[in-house]
Amino acid sequence: MVGVKAFSAQRASFRFGAMVVAVIAGAGGAATYVGVQRAAPEAAAAVVTRGAAAGGSAPPPSVKASSESLPVSDTPFSAKLSSTDIPEEGGGVRTGGCSGALVATDWIVTAGHCFHDVHGKRSSGRPDYHMKVAIGKQTDSDPHGHVVEVVDTRQSPYSDLALARLSSPITDIQPLQLPDGPPKTGQRATFVGWGSLSSKVIVQSDHLKRGDFSVHSVRQYELDLEPVHERTVENSPCPDDSGSPYFVPGDDGGHVLVAVENFGPDCPNPGLETAARVDSIRSWIHQQLGS
Template structure:
């Protein structure tokens, strides 16, 4: 087991990365964004789709804390199949901060299809299974109830390119000091500046604010391309970055390098 210190979305965190030999790190083996949903009863989408309906707000409940007690937490993500979302791997961890797969050790709820907490529509389901990427800080999570009527983000068919413009959308904090998830979806524009084997770097196209760039609880937020704000292609997800809203480069987990593993 190796211990890694990384700067998560909006701040530093430490976790231990262990070799996982069970089903939790195996491919999902599902037809992503294609074909009818299976599993529990389908969650019907709202009659009028909101902006970026594929966005997902993740809320963790009663996470055990070393030394006793529990806390709540949050992450962001995106729908990639009626039954599955994608988010950051470190959003699912044990009491020591080690990334884990399988059934979560605490309750994680996922809300899809909203732009504000108070929106009357949108659907919520629990995470029932987690698969950790073998190459980067990315995970896919299975929902207790499939979501229909919302087109998931498609997976990329090609690698990202330097200079490519990406949209960001997340539910992270809008304060650098009061760390709670936002009550509304945040959006921003970024440009790919460097591409590495399993990650990429991206910089904002305009000066940073807490509304247009990642902060605490934006881990797992999607970076994507979309022509209509309803459908789109996923390129990467939020891994780590500078303290918000300070200048700096975001580190993103590439999705194209795990498409085969997801499928």
């Protein structure tokens, strides 16, 4: 069963529990879903909903990828966002998820379309649904880390990026630093995210994924990245990886945020990954964090 509301030129796919939602969103409107595949700035919001058969086949076994990136234990700033009560325009609720990263003691960065109103338009302020955030964990069963909620959101006016304020500050984890300058073509960056391990049975991973990428091209507010190693579902963005950070080592032993994954694409994705640049909106981010 397929219900189509509107559709823009770009495609996006989302996950809501047993329901899969494809959404196309723009800088001001992103899916009715928290795990969008594509949310292109300046594009109109659109939604396609498909009912998924309950009790479908389990995701295929994950493929472990060789990688030169840091072990996940060195990336406690990663954030797993999940909700179980996202309201639907026609009534009822659904579930959805995104990824993100800690950028201040009480703020995370993620994709803008992860927060929206009942009509699918990106929204700021307190979300219309509960969004749980797990930080400092490497697996769902990890006894360490923190679980908090989002109490406020700020949408970037330039790209599909948002800041989300946490209900409690995280004081024992070093946040990602903001970059001082623009990324360069060929620069290596590490990706981490909590997205699905399948494009067909879409469920957030129970462990943190990671992979290595290099900057392919740079635009004013976005950049494209290509994989360093052969793509697998374990080392590249998949559905629910929207908002995942790309970062590089910092001078003081920390890490610097370069960009934020725009989409949660079908995976392994044969094309380039598109991400929102952080350096080009650094001043805007500082303004929000200081307010």
